[in-house]
Amino acid sequence: MLLSVSASFAQNYTVAQVRQRINAAASKMNTMQCDFVQTKSLKMLKSKMVSHGRMLYSKPNKLRWEYTAPYHYIFILNGQTVWMKNTQGSSKIDVAQSKMFKEITRIMMSSVLGTCVSNNRDFAVSLNGQGNNWKAILVPKKSPLKQMFKTITIYFDMRKSEVYGVKMIDKNGDATSIVLKNVEINTPVNAKNFSIH
Secondary structure (H helix, E strand, C coil): CHHHHHHHHCCCCCHHHHHHHHHHHHHHCCEEEEEEEEEEECCCCCCEEEEEEEEEEECCCEEEEEEEECCCEEEEEECCEEEEEECCEEEEEEHHHCHHHHHHHHHHHHHHHCHHHHCCCCEEEEEEEECCEEEEEEEECCCCHHHHEEEEEEEEECCCCEEEEEEEEECCCCEEEEEEEEEEECCCCCHHHHCCC
């Protein structure tokens, strides 16, 4: 009975409606913050590596990706500068000087926002799903992404038109899955979180 009730509340969207709703939600998103769980499955190993962290985003181009367990690592994108810090030290990169970093940071941002569903320049994009659960399967068209990934799949909850997960399949068959939890949209985010130290 519960299943039939929940099914009656699920919308049936067309691909065009899904794309429009995701892009509309992305255009209204000024900030986003959430926890995440990342699971890395290596083809050569049977075990999986699970890590936890926190992600913060502020429009137009600020992103903080921080691993908190089992190790500590921080990746900050602030405009054209990337700052990375781990237990060994830190480094700063000018994104404009590195084509690979420029592409990776651009794709990270479009994946967080969900705008990658309309990115036909970099990917062959196919959208499919039903009810409130949809996914965009992205197949890279050109380097450097084509050399790194077979596919990137973005999972959407259409009740809020938000990304709730990402799965990346590397060229060698390794897989990385990221699930977003406790997502907050348009709540205040302290600018200090994006400061480049």
